[in-house]
Amino acid sequence: MFLAGHRGMVGSAIYRQLQEAGYNNIVVRTRSELDLTDQAAVRTFMEQEKPELIILAAARVGGIHSNNTFPAEFIYQNLAMQINIIDQGWKVGCKKLLFLGSSCIYPKFAEQPMRESALLSGSLESTNEPYAIAKIAGIKLCESYNRQYGLDYRSVMPTNLYGQNDNFHLENSHVLPALIRKFHEAKLANAKAVTVWGTGKAMREFLHVDDMANACLHVMELDKEKYQSVTEPMLSHLNVGSGVDVTILELAEMIKKTVGFQGEISWDTSKPDGSPRKLMDSSKLHALGWQPKISLEEGLKQTYQWFIEHQDDFKH
Template sequence: MKYYLAGHRGMVGGAILRQLRGRGAEVITRTHAELDLTDQAAVRDFMRAERPDCVILAAARVGGIHANDTYPADFIYENLMIEANVIHQAFDAGVTRLLQLGSSCIYPREAAQPMAEHALLTGPLERTNEPYAIAKIAGIKLCESYNRQHGADYRSVMPTNLYGPGDNFHPENSHVLPALMRRFHEAVQDGRDSVTIWGTGAPRREFLHVDDMARASLFVLDLDPATYRAHTDPMQSHINVGFGQDVTIAELAAMIAEVTGFDGEIAFDTSKPDGTMRKLMDNSRLSDMGWNASIGLKEGIADTYRWFLEHAGEVRR
Protein backbone atom coordinates (compact mmCIF):
# COMPACT_ATOMS: atom_id res chain seq x y z
CA MET A 1 0.00 0.00 0.00
CA LYS A 2 1.25 3.46 -0.93
CA TYR A 3 0.63 6.18 1.69
CA TYR A 4 0.65 9.92 1.17
CA LEU A 5 1.41 11.62 4.48
CA ALA A 6 0.62 15.35 4.46
CA GLY A 7 2.42 17.26 7.18
CA HIS A 8 5.32 14.87 7.72
CA ARG A 9 7.58 17.62 9.06
CA GLY A 10 5.21 18.53 11.88
CA MET A 11 5.29 16.94 15.30
CA VAL A 12 2.40 14.53 14.69
CA GLY A 13 3.25 13.86 11.08
CA GLY A 14 6.85 13.10 12.02
CA ALA A 15 5.71 10.58 14.64
CA ILE A 16 3.37 8.90 12.15
CA LEU A 17 6.18 8.81 9.57
CA ARG A 18 8.43 7.01 12.07
CA GLN A 19 5.69 4.46 12.71
CA LEU A 20 5.04 3.86 9.00
CA ARG A 21 8.72 3.50 8.17
CA GLY A 22 9.04 1.08 11.06
CA ARG A 23 6.49 -1.06 9.26
CA GLY A 24 8.43 -0.82 6.00
CA ALA A 25 5.57 1.02 4.32
CA GLU A 26 5.90 3.00 1.10
CA VAL A 27 5.34 6.63 2.08
CA ILE A 28 5.12 9.68 -0.19
CA THR A 29 5.93 13.07 1.37
CA ARG A 30 6.27 16.64 0.15
CA THR A 31 7.54 19.73 1.92
CA HIS A 32 5.53 22.97 1.80
CA ALA A 33 8.06 24.32 -0.71
CA GLU A 34 7.42 21.30 -2.95
CA LEU A 35 3.62 21.28 -2.58
CA ASP A 36 1.45 24.12 -1.25
CA LEU A 37 -1.66 22.37 0.07
CA THR A 38 -3.69 25.60 -0.16
CA ASP A 39 -3.16 25.53 -3.97
CA GLN A 40 -6.02 23.51 -5.45
CA ALA A 41 -4.43 22.95 -8.86
CA ALA A 42 -1.11 21.86 -7.35
CA VAL A 43 -2.82 19.34 -5.06
CA ARG A 44 -4.93 18.03 -7.94
CA ASP A 45 -1.88 17.47 -10.15
CA PHE A 46 0.03 15.81 -7.31
CA MET A 47 -2.78 13.37 -6.48
CA ARG A 48 -3.31 12.43 -10.11
CA ALA A 49 0.40 11.86 -10.65
CA GLU A 50 1.10 9.86 -7.46
CA ARG A 51 -2.21 7.97 -7.05
CA PRO A 52 -1.72 6.99 -3.38
CA ASP A 53 -3.79 4.15 -1.95
CA CYS A 54 -4.23 5.91 1.39
CA VAL A 55 -3.94 9.53 2.56
CA ILE A 56 -3.12 10.71 6.08
CA LEU A 57 -3.87 14.41 6.56
CA ALA A 58 -1.72 15.65 9.43
CA ALA A 59 -0.94 19.04 7.89
CA ALA A 60 -2.45 22.11 9.53
CA ARG A 61 -1.77 25.68 10.65
CA VAL A 62 -1.55 25.31 14.44
CA GLY A 63 -0.66 27.36 17.51
CA GLY A 64 -1.59 28.27 21.07
CA ILE A 65 -4.00 30.87 22.49
CA HIS A 66 -1.84 33.84 21.49
CA ALA A 67 -1.36 32.67 17.90
CA ASN A 68 -5.04 31.79 17.44
CA ASP A 69 -6.17 35.13 18.85
CA THR A 70 -3.63 37.12 16.79
CA TYR A 71 -3.99 35.38 13.40
CA PRO A 72 -7.64 34.19 13.17
CA ALA A 73 -7.93 34.80 9.43
CA ASP A 74 -4.79 32.79 8.71
CA PHE A 75 -5.98 29.92 10.88
CA ILE A 76 -9.43 29.56 9.34
CA TYR A 77 -8.39 30.18 5.73
CA GLU A 78 -5.34 27.97 5.57
CA ASN A 79 -6.94 25.05 7.39
CA LEU A 80 -10.13 25.18 5.31
CA MET A 81 -8.11 25.24 2.09
CA ILE A 82 -5.83 22.39 3.15
CA GLU A 83 -8.75 20.15 4.12
CA ALA A 84 -10.89 20.94 1.10
CA ASN A 85 -8.07 20.47 -1.38
CA VAL A 86 -6.57 17.28 0.09
CA ILE A 87 -9.89 15.53 0.77
CA HIS A 88 -11.56 16.39 -2.53
CA GLN A 89 -8.52 15.80 -4.71
CA ALA A 90 -7.83 12.49 -2.94
CA PHE A 91 -11.37 11.40 -3.77
CA ASP A 92 -11.03 12.63 -7.36
CA ALA A 93 -7.83 10.55 -7.71
CA GLY A 94 -9.59 7.40 -6.51
CA VAL A 95 -8.35 7.30 -2.90
CA THR A 96 -10.87 5.27 -0.88
CA ARG A 97 -9.12 5.32 2.54
CA LEU A 98 -8.21 8.61 4.26
CA LEU A 99 -7.51 9.69 7.83
CA GLN A 100 -7.63 13.34 8.88
CA LEU A 101 -6.44 14.67 12.22
CA GLY A 102 -8.42 17.33 14.04
CA SER A 103 -8.39 18.84 17.53
CA SER A 104 -10.30 18.75 20.80
CA CYS A 105 -11.13 22.46 20.33
CA ILE A 106 -14.02 21.38 18.07
CA TYR A 107 -16.17 20.90 21.17
CA PRO A 108 -18.28 23.65 22.81
CA ARG A 109 -16.65 25.78 25.48
CA GLU A 110 -19.14 24.54 28.07
CA ALA A 111 -19.33 20.93 26.90
CA ALA A 112 -19.96 18.37 29.64
CA GLN A 113 -16.75 16.73 30.86
CA PRO A 114 -15.34 14.44 29.72
CA MET A 115 -16.20 15.52 26.17
CA ALA A 116 -17.84 12.78 24.10
CA GLU A 117 -18.08 12.72 20.32
CA HIS A 118 -21.81 13.48 20.42
CA ALA A 119 -21.10 16.89 22.03
CA LEU A 120 -20.06 18.27 18.64
CA LEU A 121 -22.15 21.29 17.52
CA THR A 122 -24.20 21.41 20.73
CA GLY A 123 -23.05 24.85 21.92
CA PRO A 124 -20.81 27.92 21.39
CA LEU A 125 -17.08 27.40 20.87
CA GLU A 126 -14.24 28.96 22.83
CA ARG A 127 -13.81 32.49 21.40
CA THR A 128 -10.00 32.52 21.31
CA ASN A 129 -9.72 29.61 18.86
CA GLU A 130 -13.15 29.60 17.19
CA PRO A 131 -11.82 30.13 13.61
CA TYR A 132 -9.46 27.16 13.91
CA ALA A 133 -12.17 25.01 15.51
CA ILE A 134 -14.65 25.80 12.73
CA ALA A 135 -12.08 24.75 10.13
CA LYS A 136 -11.49 21.45 11.95
CA ILE A 137 -15.24 20.81 12.21
CA ALA A 138 -15.49 21.41 8.47
CA GLY A 139 -12.86 18.72 7.94
CA ILE A 140 -14.92 16.19 9.88
CA LYS A 141 -18.03 17.05 7.90
CA LEU A 142 -16.15 16.84 4.61
CA CYS A 143 -15.11 13.28 5.44
CA GLU A 144 -18.61 12.31 6.54
CA SER A 145 -20.15 13.85 3.43
CA TYR A 146 -17.85 11.98 1.03
CA ASN A 147 -18.64 8.78 2.91
CA ARG A 148 -22.40 9.34 2.69
CA GLN A 149 -22.54 10.53 -0.91
CA HIS A 150 -19.75 8.53 -2.51
CA GLY A 151 -19.20 5.49 -0.27
CA ALA A 152 -15.64 6.54 0.63
CA ASP A 153 -13.90 5.39 3.81
CA TYR A 154 -12.67 8.69 5.22
CA ARG A 155 -12.06 8.80 8.97
CA SER A 156 -11.28 11.51 11.52
CA VAL A 157 -9.44 11.38 14.84
CA MET A 158 -9.60 14.20 17.38
CA PRO A 159 -6.54 14.35 19.65
CA THR A 160 -6.34 16.10 22.96
CA ASN A 161 -3.39 18.44 23.63
CA LEU A 162 -0.30 16.83 22.13
CA TYR A 163 3.36 17.20 23.04
CA GLY A 164 6.65 15.43 22.47
CA PRO A 165 9.71 15.33 20.21
CA GLY A 166 9.45 17.72 17.29
CA ASP A 167 7.14 20.16 19.09
CA ASN A 168 7.09 23.91 18.44
CA PHE A 169 8.91 25.72 21.26
CA HIS A 170 8.30 29.27 20.04
CA PRO A 171 7.88 31.54 23.10
CA GLU A 172 4.59 33.07 21.85
CA ASN A 173 3.09 30.86 19.11
CA SER A 174 3.46 27.43 20.71
CA HIS A 175 1.07 25.42 22.86
CA VAL A 176 1.18 25.56 26.63
CA LEU A 177 3.44 22.59 27.46
CA PRO A 178 6.35 23.37 25.09
CA ALA A 179 6.02 27.12 25.80
CA LEU A 180 6.36 26.47 29.53
CA MET A 181 9.23 24.06 28.97
CA ARG A 182 11.21 26.65 27.05
CA ARG A 183 10.35 29.37 29.58
CA PHE A 184 11.54 27.31 32.55
CA HIS A 185 14.63 26.11 30.69
CA GLU A 186 15.63 29.69 29.85
CA ALA A 187 14.93 30.80 33.43
CA VAL A 188 17.39 28.17 34.67
CA GLN A 189 19.95 29.17 32.04
CA ASP A 190 19.61 32.88 32.93
CA GLY A 191 19.59 32.30 36.69
CA ARG A 192 16.15 33.88 37.15
CA ASP A 193 14.26 33.21 40.36
CA SER A 194 10.71 33.68 39.02
CA VAL A 195 8.63 32.57 36.03
CA THR A 196 5.25 34.15 35.20
CA ILE A 197 2.49 32.16 33.50
CA TRP A 198 -0.61 33.46 31.72
CA GLY A 199 -3.90 33.08 33.58
CA THR A 200 -4.77 31.74 37.01
CA GLY A 201 -3.28 28.26 36.65
CA ALA A 202 -6.67 26.75 37.46
CA PRO A 203 -7.76 25.47 34.00
CA ARG A 204 -7.40 21.72 33.59
CA ARG A 205 -5.86 20.16 30.49
CA GLU A 206 -5.23 16.65 29.23
CA PHE A 207 -1.94 15.85 27.48
CA LEU A 208 -1.06 12.98 25.14
CA HIS A 209 2.44 12.08 23.98
CA VAL A 210 2.78 12.34 20.21
CA ASP A 211 4.07 8.77 19.88
CA ASP A 212 0.85 7.54 21.49
CA MET A 213 -1.10 9.70 19.04
CA ALA A 214 0.76 8.20 16.08
CA ARG A 215 0.00 4.69 17.27
CA ALA A 216 -3.67 5.58 17.81
CA SER A 217 -3.93 7.13 14.35
CA LEU A 218 -2.65 4.04 12.60
CA PHE A 219 -4.79 1.84 14.86
CA VAL A 220 -7.91 3.69 13.66
CA LEU A 221 -6.72 3.72 10.06
CA ASP A 222 -6.12 -0.04 10.13
CA LEU A 223 -9.55 -0.93 11.50
CA ASP A 224 -11.64 -2.91 9.06
CA PRO A 225 -14.63 -0.88 7.78
CA ALA A 226 -17.22 -3.02 9.56
CA THR A 227 -15.54 -2.49 12.96
CA TYR A 228 -15.16 1.24 12.37
CA ARG A 229 -18.81 1.63 11.39
CA ALA A 230 -19.97 -0.48 14.33
CA HIS A 231 -18.33 1.93 16.80
CA THR A 232 -19.23 5.24 15.12
CA ASP A 233 -22.22 7.24 13.93
CA PRO A 234 -22.36 8.18 10.21
CA MET A 235 -23.30 11.75 11.24
CA GLN A 236 -20.62 11.94 13.96
CA SER A 237 -17.99 9.49 12.85
CA HIS A 238 -14.93 11.11 14.42
CA ILE A 239 -13.04 9.39 17.23
CA ASN A 240 -11.53 11.06 20.29
CA VAL A 241 -7.93 10.25 21.19
CA GLY A 242 -6.81 11.22 24.69
CA PHE A 243 -4.88 10.08 27.72
CA GLY A 244 -7.88 9.83 30.02
CA GLN A 245 -6.66 12.10 32.85
CA ASP A 246 -6.09 15.85 33.17
CA VAL A 247 -4.06 18.22 35.36
CA THR A 248 -4.27 21.92 36.20
CA ILE A 249 -1.92 24.31 34.42
CA ALA A 250 -0.36 24.99 37.82
CA GLU A 251 0.31 21.27 38.30
CA LEU A 252 1.74 21.03 34.79
CA ALA A 253 4.04 23.98 35.47
CA ALA A 254 5.30 22.33 38.66
CA MET A 255 6.09 19.11 36.76
CA ILE A 256 7.98 20.99 34.05
CA ALA A 257 9.84 23.07 36.63
CA GLU A 258 10.99 19.88 38.33
CA VAL A 259 12.15 18.26 35.08
CA THR A 260 14.04 21.38 33.94
CA GLY A 261 15.59 21.97 37.37
CA PHE A 262 13.85 25.28 38.10
CA ASP A 263 13.33 25.83 41.84
CA GLY A 264 12.20 29.48 41.91
CA GLU A 265 8.77 31.11 42.21
CA ILE A 266 5.96 30.31 39.77
CA ALA A 267 3.72 33.39 39.45
CA PHE A 268 0.42 33.77 37.57
CA ASP A 269 -0.66 36.80 35.52
CA THR A 270 -4.40 36.81 36.16
CA SER A 271 -4.95 39.69 33.71
CA LYS A 272 -4.39 37.23 30.87
CA PRO A 273 -7.14 34.84 29.64
CA ASP A 274 -7.46 31.29 30.92
CA GLY A 275 -9.31 29.95 27.89
CA THR A 276 -11.64 27.00 28.40
CA MET A 277 -11.58 25.94 32.06
CA ARG A 278 -11.51 22.22 31.38
CA LYS A 279 -10.89 20.02 28.34
CA LEU A 280 -10.93 16.31 29.03
CA MET A 281 -11.75 13.82 26.29
CA ASP A 282 -14.13 10.89 26.61
CA ASN A 283 -12.00 8.10 25.15
CA SER A 284 -14.50 5.29 25.63
CA ARG A 285 -15.20 4.87 21.90
CA LEU A 286 -11.52 4.22 21.12
CA SER A 287 -10.98 2.24 24.32
CA ASP A 288 -13.87 -0.06 23.41
CA MET A 289 -12.08 -0.75 20.13
CA GLY A 290 -9.01 -1.89 22.06
CA TRP A 291 -6.62 1.09 22.21
CA ASN A 292 -5.36 3.04 25.23
CA ALA A 293 -2.43 5.42 25.79
CA SER A 294 0.73 4.04 27.37
CA ILE A 295 3.09 7.00 28.02
CA GLY A 296 2.52 8.77 31.36
CA LEU A 297 2.73 12.56 31.61
CA LYS A 298 5.83 12.76 33.82
CA GLU A 299 7.61 10.21 31.66
CA GLY A 300 6.56 12.07 28.53
CA ILE A 301 7.70 15.46 29.82
CA ALA A 302 11.12 14.04 30.68
CA ASP A 303 11.35 12.44 27.21
CA THR A 304 10.39 15.73 25.56
CA TYR A 305 12.93 17.70 27.57
CA ARG A 306 15.69 15.28 26.59
CA TRP A 307 14.76 15.84 22.95
CA PHE A 308 14.67 19.62 23.51
CA LEU A 309 18.19 19.60 24.95
CA GLU A 310 19.51 17.39 22.16
CA HIS A 311 17.99 19.68 19.49
CA ALA A 312 18.42 23.05 21.19
CA GLY A 313 19.92 24.55 18.04
CA GLU A 314 17.13 23.27 15.81
CA VAL A 315 13.91 24.04 17.72
CA ARG A 316 11.66 26.46 15.89
CA ARG A 317 12.29 30.07 16.83
Protein backbone atom coordinates (compact mmCIF):
# COMPACT_ATOMS: atom_id res chain seq x y z
CA MET A 1 0.00 0.00 0.00
CA PHE A 2 1.22 3.51 -0.85
CA LEU A 3 0.01 6.32 1.41
CA ALA A 4 0.71 9.66 -0.27
CA GLY A 5 0.87 12.60 2.12
CA HIS A 6 1.58 10.70 5.34
CA ARG A 7 3.00 13.76 7.09
CA GLY A 8 -0.03 15.99 6.53
CA MET A 9 -2.83 16.33 9.04
CA VAL A 10 -5.13 13.79 7.36
CA GLY A 11 -2.39 11.53 6.06
CA SER A 12 -0.72 11.23 9.47
CA ALA A 13 -4.05 10.34 11.08
CA ILE A 14 -4.67 7.69 8.40
CA TYR A 15 -1.12 6.37 8.91
CA ARG A 16 -1.70 5.98 12.67
CA GLN A 17 -4.99 4.17 12.16
CA LEU A 18 -3.60 1.89 9.46
CA GLN A 19 -0.85 0.83 11.83
CA GLU A 20 -3.35 0.31 14.67
CA ALA A 21 -5.51 -1.78 12.31
CA GLY A 22 -2.59 -4.09 11.60
CA TYR A 23 -1.47 -2.89 8.16
CA ASN A 24 2.27 -3.55 8.15
CA ASN A 25 3.24 -3.00 4.52
CA ILE A 26 2.67 0.75 4.19
CA VAL A 27 5.00 2.53 1.78
CA VAL A 28 5.53 6.24 2.48
CA ARG A 29 7.84 8.94 1.14
CA THR A 30 8.59 12.43 2.43
CA ARG A 31 8.44 15.39 0.04
CA SER A 32 12.26 15.49 -0.11
CA GLU A 33 12.34 11.80 -1.02
CA LEU A 34 9.63 11.99 -3.70
CA ASP A 35 8.24 15.10 -5.39
CA LEU A 36 4.71 14.03 -6.32
CA THR A 37 4.45 16.84 -8.89
CA ASP A 38 7.41 15.33 -10.80
CA GLN A 39 5.95 12.89 -13.33
CA ALA A 40 9.22 11.09 -14.03
CA ALA A 41 9.99 10.64 -10.32
CA VAL A 42 6.50 9.29 -9.61
CA ARG A 43 6.76 6.92 -12.60
CA THR A 44 10.08 5.52 -11.32
CA PHE A 45 8.69 5.13 -7.80
CA MET A 46 5.52 3.38 -8.99
CA GLU A 47 7.46 1.00 -11.23
CA GLN A 48 9.68 0.06 -8.27
CA GLU A 49 6.97 -0.35 -5.64
CA LYS A 50 3.96 -1.47 -7.74
CA PRO A 51 1.43 -0.71 -4.97
CA GLU A 52 -1.80 -2.73 -5.02
CA LEU A 53 -3.61 -0.06 -3.00
CA ILE A 54 -3.09 3.73 -2.96
CA ILE A 55 -4.47 6.34 -0.56
CA LEU A 56 -4.05 9.79 -2.06
CA ALA A 57 -4.02 12.16 0.92
CA ALA A 58 -1.32 14.48 -0.42
CA ALA A 59 -2.46 18.00 -1.32
CA ARG A 60 -1.50 21.67 -1.27
CA VAL A 61 -3.98 23.14 1.24
CA GLY A 62 -4.67 26.41 3.02
CA GLY A 63 -7.28 28.92 4.10
CA ILE A 64 -8.87 31.90 2.31
CA HIS A 65 -5.75 34.08 2.51
CA SER A 66 -3.46 31.35 1.21
CA ASN A 67 -5.86 30.38 -1.60
CA ASN A 68 -6.15 34.02 -2.67
CA THR A 69 -2.39 34.62 -2.56
CA PHE A 70 -1.17 31.45 -4.32
CA PRO A 71 -3.92 30.39 -6.78
CA ALA A 72 -1.41 29.18 -9.39
CA GLU A 73 0.36 26.87 -6.94
CA PHE A 74 -2.95 25.56 -5.60
CA ILE A 75 -4.31 24.51 -8.99
CA TYR A 76 -1.03 23.36 -10.55
CA GLN A 77 0.42 21.38 -7.67
CA ASN A 78 -2.83 19.58 -6.84
CA LEU A 79 -3.54 18.74 -10.47
CA ALA A 80 0.01 17.48 -10.99
CA MET A 81 0.00 15.25 -7.90
CA GLN A 82 -3.38 13.74 -8.76
CA ILE A 83 -2.60 13.12 -12.42
CA ASN A 84 0.77 11.55 -11.66
CA ILE A 85 -0.42 9.24 -8.89
CA ILE A 86 -3.70 8.14 -10.47
CA ASP A 87 -2.28 7.55 -13.94
CA GLN A 88 1.00 5.95 -12.87
CA GLY A 89 -0.86 3.82 -10.33
CA TRP A 90 -3.08 2.42 -13.05
CA LYS A 91 -0.08 1.80 -15.30
CA VAL A 92 1.60 -0.42 -12.71
CA GLY A 93 -1.57 -2.41 -11.99
CA CYS A 94 -3.09 -0.68 -8.96
CA LYS A 95 -6.78 -1.57 -9.11
CA LYS A 96 -7.90 0.13 -5.88
CA LEU A 97 -7.33 3.75 -4.87
CA LEU A 98 -8.87 6.17 -2.37
CA PHE A 99 -8.79 9.87 -3.33
CA LEU A 100 -9.36 12.59 -0.74
CA GLY A 101 -11.14 15.70 -1.98
CA SER A 102 -12.74 18.65 -0.21
CA SER A 103 -16.17 20.13 0.48
CA CYS A 104 -15.17 23.21 -1.54
CA ILE A 105 -15.95 21.24 -4.73
CA TYR A 106 -19.60 22.21 -4.28
CA PRO A 107 -21.19 25.43 -5.62
CA LYS A 108 -21.09 28.49 -3.37
CA PHE A 109 -24.88 28.57 -3.12
CA ALA A 110 -25.53 24.83 -3.16
CA GLU A 111 -28.69 23.70 -1.40
CA GLN A 112 -27.95 22.82 2.21
CA PRO A 113 -27.04 20.25 3.36
CA MET A 114 -24.91 19.59 0.25
CA ARG A 115 -25.57 16.28 -1.45
CA GLU A 116 -23.07 14.55 -3.73
CA SER A 117 -25.38 15.37 -6.67
CA ALA A 118 -24.71 19.11 -6.18
CA LEU A 119 -21.32 18.72 -7.89
CA LEU A 120 -21.02 20.93 -11.02
CA SER A 121 -24.53 22.36 -10.52
CA GLY A 122 -23.42 25.98 -10.02
CA SER A 123 -20.59 28.49 -9.60
CA LEU A 124 -17.83 27.88 -7.07
CA GLU A 125 -16.74 30.15 -4.22
CA SER A 126 -14.25 32.50 -5.89
CA THR A 127 -11.72 32.55 -3.04
CA ASN A 128 -10.80 28.87 -3.48
CA GLU A 129 -11.94 28.14 -7.04
CA PRO A 130 -8.50 26.98 -8.33
CA TYR A 131 -8.17 24.46 -5.50
CA ALA A 132 -11.77 23.30 -5.94
CA ILE A 133 -11.31 22.78 -9.69
CA ALA A 134 -8.23 20.67 -9.04
CA LYS A 135 -10.17 18.50 -6.59
CA ILE A 136 -13.11 18.15 -9.00
CA ALA A 137 -10.63 17.01 -11.63
CA GLY A 138 -9.36 14.36 -9.20
CA ILE A 139 -12.87 12.98 -8.72
CA LYS A 140 -13.42 12.89 -12.47
CA LEU A 141 -10.07 11.23 -13.04
CA CYS A 142 -11.10 8.42 -10.70
CA GLU A 143 -14.52 8.09 -12.33
CA SER A 144 -13.04 8.12 -15.83
CA TYR A 145 -10.39 5.51 -15.06
CA ASN A 146 -13.08 3.34 -13.45
CA ARG A 147 -15.29 3.60 -16.54
CA GLN A 148 -12.57 2.98 -19.08
CA TYR A 149 -10.33 0.51 -17.28
CA GLY A 150 -12.69 -1.23 -14.83
CA LEU A 151 -10.82 -0.04 -11.74
CA ASP A 152 -12.06 0.55 -8.20
CA TYR A 153 -10.93 4.12 -7.52
CA ARG A 154 -13.03 5.77 -4.80
CA SER A 155 -13.33 9.38 -3.61
CA VAL A 156 -14.26 10.86 -0.25
CA MET A 157 -15.09 14.54 0.31
CA PRO A 158 -14.38 15.67 3.87
CA THR A 159 -15.93 18.69 5.48
CA ASN A 160 -13.67 21.17 7.35
CA LEU A 161 -11.12 19.08 9.25
CA TYR A 162 -9.13 19.90 12.37
CA GLY A 163 -6.99 18.14 14.95
CA GLN A 164 -3.40 17.23 15.68
CA ASN A 165 -0.83 18.07 13.00
CA ASP A 166 -3.03 20.91 11.73
CA ASN A 167 -1.42 24.09 10.38
CA PHE A 168 -1.50 26.84 13.01
CA HIS A 169 0.38 29.52 11.07
CA LEU A 170 -1.67 32.71 11.24
CA GLU A 171 -1.22 33.75 7.60
CA ASN A 172 -2.09 30.53 5.77
CA SER A 173 -4.14 28.31 8.09
CA HIS A 174 -7.83 27.47 8.18
CA VAL A 175 -10.23 29.27 10.49
CA LEU A 176 -10.30 26.85 13.44
CA PRO A 177 -6.53 26.46 14.05
CA ALA A 178 -5.99 30.15 13.31
CA LEU A 179 -8.52 31.06 16.02
CA ILE A 180 -6.96 28.66 18.52
CA ARG A 181 -3.60 30.34 18.05
CA LYS A 182 -5.07 33.86 18.10
CA PHE A 183 -6.94 33.30 21.34
CA HIS A 184 -3.98 31.52 22.94
CA GLU A 185 -1.55 34.32 22.12
CA ALA A 186 -4.09 36.94 23.22
CA LYS A 187 -4.45 35.11 26.55
CA LEU A 188 -0.69 35.08 27.07
CA ALA A 189 -0.49 38.81 26.24
CA ASN A 190 -3.47 39.69 28.45
CA ALA A 191 -5.02 41.35 25.39
CA LYS A 192 -8.37 43.09 25.73
CA ALA A 193 -9.79 41.71 22.46
CA VAL A 194 -9.25 39.26 19.61
CA THR A 195 -10.16 40.34 16.07
CA VAL A 196 -11.82 37.72 13.87
CA TRP A 197 -12.37 38.00 10.10
CA GLY A 198 -15.86 38.50 8.69
CA THR A 199 -19.25 38.96 10.31
CA GLY A 200 -19.37 35.71 12.28
CA LYS A 201 -22.60 34.72 10.51
CA ALA A 202 -21.09 32.19 8.09
CA MET A 203 -21.80 28.60 9.09
CA ARG A 204 -19.29 25.78 8.99
CA GLU A 205 -19.25 22.07 9.77
CA PHE A 206 -16.17 20.58 11.43
CA LEU A 207 -14.92 17.00 11.70
CA HIS A 208 -12.03 15.77 13.82
CA VAL A 209 -9.24 14.35 11.68
CA ASP A 210 -9.29 11.04 13.58
CA ASP A 211 -12.93 10.61 12.58
CA MET A 212 -11.94 11.37 8.98
CA ALA A 213 -9.17 8.76 9.09
CA ASN A 214 -11.62 6.23 10.48
CA ALA A 215 -14.04 7.03 7.65
CA CYS A 216 -11.27 6.54 5.07
CA LEU A 217 -10.46 3.07 6.38
CA HIS A 218 -14.17 2.23 6.52
CA VAL A 219 -14.73 3.27 2.87
CA MET A 220 -11.52 1.63 1.68
CA GLU A 221 -12.41 -1.71 3.28
CA LEU A 222 -15.99 -1.88 1.94
CA ASP A 223 -16.48 -4.51 -0.72
CA LYS A 224 -17.02 -3.08 -4.19
CA GLU A 225 -20.70 -4.04 -4.42
CA LYS A 226 -21.55 -2.38 -1.12
CA TYR A 227 -19.69 0.81 -2.04
CA GLN A 228 -21.40 0.97 -5.42
CA SER A 229 -24.81 0.34 -3.83
CA VAL A 230 -24.97 4.00 -2.71
CA THR A 231 -22.98 5.62 -5.53
CA GLU A 232 -23.37 5.95 -9.29
CA PRO A 233 -20.86 5.41 -12.12
CA MET A 234 -20.66 9.16 -12.81
CA LEU A 235 -21.17 10.22 -9.18
CA SER A 236 -18.91 7.92 -7.22
CA HIS A 237 -17.71 10.21 -4.42
CA LEU A 238 -18.98 10.17 -0.83
CA ASN A 239 -19.34 13.06 1.60
CA VAL A 240 -17.72 12.73 5.03
CA GLY A 241 -19.05 15.08 7.69
CA SER A 242 -20.25 15.35 11.26
CA GLY A 243 -23.75 16.41 10.23
CA VAL A 244 -23.65 19.45 12.56
CA ASP A 245 -22.64 23.03 11.74
CA VAL A 246 -22.03 26.15 13.82
CA THR A 247 -21.66 29.84 13.04
CA ILE A 248 -18.13 31.25 13.10
CA LEU A 249 -19.34 33.38 16.01
CA GLU A 250 -20.31 30.22 17.92
CA LEU A 251 -16.99 28.62 17.01
CA ALA A 252 -15.07 31.66 18.22
CA GLU A 253 -16.97 31.59 21.52
CA MET A 254 -16.24 27.86 21.96
CA ILE A 255 -12.53 28.37 21.27
CA LYS A 256 -12.42 31.38 23.59
CA LYS A 257 -13.85 29.20 26.36
CA THR A 258 -11.54 26.24 25.56
CA VAL A 259 -8.44 28.44 25.62
CA GLY A 260 -9.56 30.43 28.65
CA PHE A 261 -9.31 33.89 27.07
CA GLN A 262 -11.03 36.54 29.20
CA GLY A 263 -11.25 39.43 26.71
CA GLU A 264 -13.71 40.41 24.00
CA ILE A 265 -14.21 39.32 20.39
CA SER A 266 -14.30 42.01 17.67
CA TRP A 267 -15.29 41.38 14.06
CA ASP A 268 -13.44 42.78 11.04
CA THR A 269 -16.35 42.99 8.59
CA SER A 270 -14.09 44.32 5.82
CA LYS A 271 -12.73 40.78 5.47
CA PRO A 272 -14.64 38.08 3.53
CA ASP A 273 -16.88 35.44 5.10
CA GLY A 274 -16.44 33.00 2.23
CA SER A 275 -19.41 30.75 1.50
CA PRO A 276 -22.46 31.59 3.67
CA ARG A 277 -22.94 27.97 4.73
CA LYS A 278 -21.19 24.63 4.13
CA LEU A 279 -22.94 21.61 5.58
CA MET A 280 -22.47 18.17 4.07
CA ASP A 281 -25.18 15.56 3.59
CA SER A 282 -23.30 12.45 4.69
CA SER A 283 -26.32 10.15 4.71
CA LYS A 284 -24.86 7.84 2.03
CA LEU A 285 -21.80 7.13 4.16
CA HIS A 286 -23.93 6.75 7.27
CA ALA A 287 -26.01 4.17 5.38
CA LEU A 288 -22.77 2.24 4.87
CA GLY A 289 -22.29 1.97 8.63
CA TRP A 290 -20.00 4.88 9.55
CA GLN A 291 -20.66 7.56 12.17
CA PRO A 292 -18.33 10.18 13.73
CA LYS A 293 -17.37 9.71 17.38
CA ILE A 294 -15.66 12.95 18.50
CA SER A 295 -17.81 15.97 19.41
CA LEU A 296 -16.62 19.47 18.48
CA GLU A 297 -16.28 20.41 22.16
CA GLU A 298 -14.12 17.37 22.92
CA GLY A 299 -12.18 17.77 19.67
CA LEU A 300 -11.35 21.40 20.47
CA LYS A 301 -9.97 20.39 23.88
CA GLN A 302 -7.76 17.71 22.30
CA THR A 303 -6.58 20.03 19.55
CA TYR A 304 -5.75 22.88 21.93
CA GLN A 305 -3.76 20.52 24.13
CA TRP A 306 -1.82 19.28 21.09
CA PHE A 307 -1.14 22.90 20.02
CA ILE A 308 0.20 23.80 23.48
CA GLU A 309 2.58 20.84 23.32
CA HIS A 310 3.79 21.77 19.80
CA GLN A 311 3.46 25.56 19.69
CA ASP A 312 7.21 26.09 19.31
CA ASP A 313 6.90 24.52 15.84
CA PHE A 314 4.71 27.44 14.70
CA LYS A 315 6.78 30.40 15.84
CA HIS A 316 8.64 30.84 12.56
